[in-house]
Amino acid sequence: MKLVKFSTVIILIFFNCACTNAQQDKSKVTQQAVSNKNTNKVSSLKITTLSTMLANQGIGEWGYSALVEVDGKKILFDTGNRPETVLQNAKDLGIDLSDVEDVFLSHNHGDHTGGLLTLRKELKKLNPNALIRIHVGAGIFSQRVNSENRMLAMKEELEADGVEFIVYTEQQELFPGVWITGPIERIHDERNWSGNGKIETDSGTIEDNIPEDQSLVIDTKDGFVLISGCGHAGFINTLEHIRSNIHEEKIFAAIGGFHLLSATDEHLEWTANKLQDFGVSKIIGAHCTGIDALYTIRGLLNLNRSDAVVGSVGDSFDLEKGINAGSIAK
Numbered sequence: 603m604k605l606v607k608f609s610t611v612i613i614l615i616f617f618n619c620a621c622t623n624a625q626q627d628k629s630k631v632t633q634q635a636v637s638n639k640n641t642n643k644v645s646s647l648k649i650t651t652l653s654t655m656l657a658n659q660g661i662g663e664w665g666y667s668a669l670v671e672v673d674g675k676k677i678l679f680d681t682g683n684r685p686e687t688v689l690q691n692a693k694d695l696g697i698d699l700s701d702v703e704d705v706f707l708s709h710n711h712g713d714h715t716g717g718l719l720t721l722r723k724e725l726k727k728l729n730p731n732a733l734i735r736i737h738v739g740a741g742i743f744s745q746r747v748n749s750e751n752r753m754l755a756m757k758e759e760l761e762a763d764g765v766e767f768i769v770y771t772e773q774q775e776l777f778p779g780v781w782i783t784g785p786i787e788r789i790h791d792e793r794n795w796s797g798n799g800k801i802e803t804d805s806g807t808i809e810d811n812i813p814e815d816q817s818l819v820i821d822t823k824d825g826f827v828l829i830s831g832c833g834h835a836g837f838i839n840t841l842e843h844i845r846s847n848i849h850e851e852k853i854f855a856a857i858g859g860f861h862l863l864s865a866t867d868e869h870l871e872w873t874a875n876k877l878q879d880f881g882v883s884k885i886i887g888a889h890c891t892g893i894d895a896l897y898t899i900r901g902l903l904n905l906n907r908s909d910a911v912v913g914s915v916g917d918s919f920d921l922e923k924g925i926n927a928g929s930i931a932k
């Protein structure tokens with residue numbers, strides 16, 4: 603497993619090689635995963651939504667962010683859309699972000715990265731090491747055609763400020779029981795992206811399928827908990843990736859954005875069948891999941907209103923207490 607600093611490698615090489623590397627390493631990793639019986643399990647976990655559309659406390663916006671508190675560590679998952687939203691929502695919710703050193707970015711889009719610079723600027727006044735490490739998937743810095751990849755300018759500014767970007771080409775255990783998926787193979791044709799974007803490569807332009815899209819997955823006594831930003835790699839592709847590359851285990855909770863907002867009834871039915879196979883029984887469908895899609899899937903999975911909810915600012919998932927929905931989403 604490789605963990606590579608951006609400064610040492612040209613990202614286009616990452617992008618071009620990511621699939622080959624993943625294939626080469628897959629048999630090794632799968633073997634390791636299958637034989638690894640002593641997997642690390644976390645004992646405490648709380649995930650609190652800091653940015654999504656629905657809010658009865660704080661500010662709602664088109665975007666996503668969540669604070670992950672796991673075994674005494676804090677990880678900021680994505681940073682919302684508008685520069686001030688996550689900072690302000692955390693204040694409104696009485697959440698201290700100044701001791702968060704690790705940021706996980708699911709992908710480059712502005713609705714997940716828009717708060718990053720403001721958060722670093724404000725939080726470093728309280729702690730120089732706030733948001734000092736940023737974990738990203740290979741491809742996040744790729745030059746997009748006819749649209750600005752704001753990650754490139756942000757990278758320059760943040761690195762000059764002492765922040766380190768860590769780029770993943772494959773899955774990696776960040777802390778015991780806390781896994782970064784790295785970029786995800788697109789086994790099923792979920793096509794959860796606009797189709798309008800292009801990426802510049804050495805061999806010409808290719809469709810931008812947001813190759814860097816990655817998720818965070820936490821290994822608990824009850825199974826895996828998945829946290830997804832916008833689900834561009836596909837909900838089911840992400841679950842398959844976890845099973846093939848980390849280890850086989852029930853994925854009992856799925857939290858975040860899953861990009862089902864414009865999915866057809868057939869696609870939702872297919873998705874629900876797969877979710878059942880994976881053992882998903884708790885869902886916070888925030889951001890781009892789609893409100894109707896969440897309710898449709900809840901019905902198809904026979905889940906009740908305390909186990910599958912629309913995400914809202916300030917709601918939470920706790921390993922012991924389960925989902926605490928916002929009052930607007932109860």
Ligand SMILES: [Zn+2]
Pocket residue numbers: 709711832834
């Ligand atoms: Zn996106």
Ligand SMILES: [Zn+2]
Pocket residue numbers: 665666711713714831832859889890
């Ligand atoms: Zn998004």
